[in-house]
Amino acid sequence: xxxxLVILKPSCVQRSLIGEVISRFEKKGLRLAGTKMIxxxxxxxxxxxxxxxxxxxxxxxxxxxxxxxxxxxxxxxxDAAKVVRSIIGVTDGRExxxxxxxxxLSMSAQENIVHxxxxxxxxxxxxxxxxxxxxxxxxxxxxxxxLYACDEI
Ligand code: ADP
Numbered sequence: 001x002x003x004x005l006v007i008l009k010p011s012c013v014q015r016s017l018i019g020e021v022i023s024r025f026e027k028k029g030l031r032l033a034g035t036k037m038i039x040x041x042x043x044x045x046x047x048x049x050x051x052x053x054x055x056x057x058x059x060x061x062x063x064x065x066x067x068x069x070x071x072x073x074x075x076x077x078x079d080a081a082k083v084v085r086s087i088i089g090v091t092d093g094r095e096x097x098x099x100x101x102x103x104x105l106s107m108s109a110q111e112n113i114v115h116x117x118x119x120x121x122x123x124x125x126x127x128x129x130x131x132x133x134x135x136x137x138x139x140x141x142x143x144x145x146x147l148y149a150c151d152e153i
Pocket of ligand 1: 090110114118
């Protein structure tokens with residue numbers, strides 16, 4: 001099944017929203033395949049946010065990601081990358097639709113609680129950036145038959 005990367009950013013950790021955010025992914029029916037706390041560094045962030053390097057807010061965004069440790073997670077499910085992106089909402093918390101994580105919990109384009117891979121392809125690259133193979137666990141959820149029809153899995 002598809003796996004995707006989620007990062008609970010310093011805005012999530014500092015505002016004590018870790019449980020709230022994890023709960024939303026759990027309730028949706030995604031399976032937590034890996035999780036750990038790490039301190040971001042410039043080296044990782046230069047790679048992770050390479051697509052933003054010419055934007056005026058690049059340094060500011062990197063600094064905000066280093067304020068405290070973050071929680072990196074691997075979530076799994078059918079179409080996981082697309083599903084997680086729809087649960088988190090658009091980048092700017094003020095524009096994100098109510099009911100999404102950013103729409104409910106963020107007032108900012110920068111301090112927007114979570115990162116999530118934007119496609120299944122980028123998820124593969126991003127998961128390798130943050131997890132060793134033995135940090136991803138392939139256990140089976142006993143509720144699988146209640147999460148999907150048999151022809152979906
Ligand atoms: P997303 O996180 O929704 O995939 P991007 O990859 O475009 O969005 O941007 C990465 C992160 O950079 C955002 O989550 C946000 O923290 C920050 N960011 C993006 N655009 C802005 C902006 N206009 N002002 C401040 N920070 C921004």
